[in-house]
Each structure stands twice: as C-alpha cells, then as structure tokens.
Amino acid sequence: MADTEQGNQTSISEFILLGFGNLPELQILLFLLFLVIYIVTMAGNVLIVVLVVANHQLQTPMYFFLGNLSCLETCYSSTILPRMLTSLLTGDRTISLRICIVCAAQMYFSLLLSGTECFLLAVMAYDCYVAICNPLRYTVTVTRVVCVRMVAGSWLVNNLVHFGWTYLVFSLPFCGSHVINHFFCDIPPLMELSCVDTYRNRRAVFMALLLFVITPFFLIVISYIKITGAILKMPSVQGRHKAFSTCSSHLTVVTLFYGSAMIAYLKPKTEDSMDSDKLFSLFYTIVTPLFHPLIYSLRNK
Template sequence: MEHQEKAPEGNLSKLMEFVLLDFADVPHLQGFLFGLFSLIYIIILMGNGIIFLITKLDPGLQTPIYFFLGNFSLLEICYVSVTLPRMLTSLWTQRKTVFLVACATQMCFILILGATECFLLALMAYDCYTAFCSPLHYPLVMNYKVYFQLVAGSCISGIPVQTGQTGQIFSLPFCGSNLINYFFCDVPHILKLACGDAFLNEMLVFTVAALFVLVPFLLILVSYGKIISTFFKLPSATGRGKAVSTCSSHVMVVVVFFRLGLVTYLRPKTQGSAGTNKVFSLFYRIVMPVFNPMIYSLRNKDVMMALRQWPCKYLSSLKN
C-alpha cells in the first residue's frame, strides 16, 4: 500500500493534518494485526485493572508500595489508551490521517504520562529504600498523606513543562511531506517534518528528557545502591529473602522500562533501521504493559495471595 498524500508547497500547518503510516507497508496483515492488538488491549485493561482493584480493596495490601503499584497499573492503562485505540481505528477503517490538534494532544498526553511513570518508579524505589534502610522511621516517613501527595505531585509536575514543550514543537512551520512513518505522534518524528533550524527545539527536548528521565533514574540508582549496601548487612537469611521478594519485581520493571526506553529513543535513526526502531517502540509502548502485572503478581507473594482470595471475598460480600 503506497500513500500518495503529500503536502503542497508552503506551510503544512495550514492543512492541519498528518498521515500516520503505522502498518501501511504490510497491507495483507491489517486484519490480523487488528485482532492481535485488540486482544493485547483487552489483556492490558484486565491485567492492570485487576491489580489496581485489589490494591485498593484488599485490606492486606494497604501499604505504600501497593498504593504506588495500583497507581502504576492505572497509569499503564492510561498510557496505552492514548495510542492503541487510534491505532486500532486506523487498522479497521484504513484512515491514516490525523488532525494537527489531535496529533499535538496525543503527544502531550504521551509526554505527561511518560514523565509521571518515571517519577512513580522513582517513588517506588524510594519506598523500598525507606522500608529496608530506615524501618523504624518508615511509618513516620511514609504515611497515607505523604504518599498521596507524592503521587499527586508526580502526576501534576510534568503537565506545565510537557504542555509548553508540545506547544513550542507544534508552533514550528512544517513543510514538505506530511507522512509520519510511525504508529503515533512522537517528538523525533514530528521534528523531522519541521522547516528550518530546529536545534533549539531539539536542545529543549534533550533538557526536558534529562529532567524527567535522567533525574528519576539517578534517584532509583541511589536508592538501590543504599538497599544493596543494607542487604549485605542483614543478619538473617529471612530478612534478605523478604527484601528480594519485595523489591525484585520493581527492579525488573525498572530495568526493562529504562533499557527499552534508551534503545527506542537513543538508537541511531538511520534509514535502514526504521523497521527495527518501530519494533522496539511497539514492544516498549504496547507489549510491556502486558507483562508488568504478571511480573508484579508472579514475583510477589502478597499479591498472589490477594489474587487467590479476592474472588472468594467478592462473592461473600455479595451474599452479605
């Protein structure tokens, strides 16, 4: 399937639309991909939705780490819902065009939710650090009021910065082709379509990325550095086993999240690697939210116990 939609001479912003090619290079797989991604979306909604519900309803999971986990699952649902429904609509209707305002809105939500996810992972690492390095002060440091404020701050902090960055990017003049060889409106691909020198915008993107990605990542490294140091000082194997059980799931998610993010956005965007970049991005944006609930439930005894007991508790509450 070849698209002949080209922007006429002049400024593309007058046309107010882009063309997202997504899977246009495999037209014979459109139906299969629609079914596959529909199934993935349902699994994401169910898996993360169940984790969110049990962390809010189960009395045994009313601790800060599970409060963060529940909000992380809700964030995953929102994150995927910004991109996947539009992709499914494109596969079903074969309509690839997206209005400039819709494209800017999608990018803005992606940036805000991505920044929130980075900060939330950092908060979960800090919670692990506080629990194992300062257990006596933990009830005072981490209470409902504190971690509610921390989560709210993580959600709100990125809104003004990422909204301003999106506005600055889409205030650029666009010219030439309006084709985006990607699944959604992302910063690097939009900047490629801008006319003139976008150096200042690229530097702004780099600065914001350093603020919202590098800073949380460094906080995570510092937290786990302290945890590892304390881990080897624990006198009993039981204490070490509890530490591994509680933090291992978070470590797995952090490693996969940041590693795939770095590969996706720092990998050289050469012409020959365009298909590979799309595969990495697809895995990073869509497949990861499928595995996160499995990682947290299979590696955590408390979550597994709550999952086994929750249907019985729910049915008994209905009878009463």
C-alpha cells in the same frame, strides 16, 4: 493551520500516521494481536486498581503506588492503542491538520503519562529503599500524606512541562513530507516534518530528557545501590531473599521500561532508524503495561 508557502515548499494540509502500513499483508494479524494485548492490559490493570481500592489489607504505601501505576498504565494504553487499532482495521491513517488537536492531544497525554511513570518508578524505588534500609522508621517516613504528595507532585510537574513541549512542537511550521513514520504522534518524527531548522528544539528536548527522565533513573539506581548494600549485610539467607523479593517486581518493570525508552530516544539517529525506533517504542508503550500486572501478580498472593 492555514496553507501557506514556506520558501519553495508548500504547507501540508494533513498528516498520515504510517504506523505499520508498510506491512499490508499483516494488518489483520497485527489488529488481532494488539486487540488482545489491549484487552488483557486493561483487564489486568483495572483489576489491580479495584483490588487495591476494595481490599483494606492493601491500604499500604506499596499498594497505593502500585494502584496509581496501574491507573497510569491503563490511561497510557488507551492513549495509543485505540487509534492504532482503528488504523489497522480501516486502513485510514490520515489526520487532518484542521483537527490536529487529536495528534497534539495524543502527544501531550503520552508524554505526560510516560513522564509521570518515570517519577512514580523513582518514588516506588524510594519506598523500597526506606522499607529495606530503614524499616524501623518506615511508618513514620512514608506516611499517607507523604505518599499523596509524591504522587500528586509527579503528575503536576509533568503536566506543566509536557504541555509546554506539546505547544512548542505544534507551533513549528510543517511542510514537505506529511508522513509520520511512527504508530503514534511523538516528538522526533514530527520534528522531521518541520521546514525550519529544529536543532535548538532537539537540543532542548534532549535537555528535558536528561532532567525529567534520566534524573529519576539515577535516583532509582542510587536507591538500588543502597538497597543492595543493605541486603548483602543481612546475616540470614531467608532475610536476604525476603528483602530482594520486596523490590524484584519493581526492578523488573524499571528495566523493561527504561531500557527500551532510553534506547529509542538516546541512540544515534540514522535514515533507517525509524523502524527500529518503532520496535523499541512498542516495548515501553505497549509491552510494559501488558506485563505490569503479570509481573506484580507473580510476586503477590
């Protein structure tokens, strides 16, 4: 990206990913904390993937989706945490625009993985719905081929869409302030650095959020409304408890992931909102992948 003048502003030559640089006295403590989180997250999710692949008793749709979700969480953590750990340890937060492909790649993969997780969570809700509401047709409806197609479709759709969004953001001219007030390259803080009016871009991003984030969420809500109705109609307490335990882990992950992500992206923006945005972003980018293996392990032998 060449250095050119945009009006009265000069094009910047580098980004500074601020992260948690405003807390200099806590850098070592944060590094150790996030390092432990990264190690535990990787170990837990990789272990789930290995168990699902190696154990023939786990070759069922539910564990197939769980293995894919664990693989996704592993990639998601590796997209964000290594860069954050490097910045905390070395204090180097600079991203040269000559190699801004690094920032673009981080944005693309974080969008791809978070978007795919939304779709996978919706697919897993559908799996719970069929298992509880139509148990006699489960083996016919949720076949291996159907599972593979739903997972592949989730990856393919999000790949095409988020590649386009990444290109759209990095085709904007950046000038003036060069500090990204976040711990990873995300759309809102990067748009803040553009020296052109980004109203249309923001509106397009909002519409994309409605389509690719809120739509899966509503599908999940509809599935659980039907699941709740089916559970309440069950005559025995034991049957209701067993049915609820089937989907309780998934519901916990959905609440944690969607709750923090929707607050971070949909709450009104103010000048002082970026610090709270970073806090909520921590939950869906770092805390959810960490808790995911624990939540599912507590519900399985």
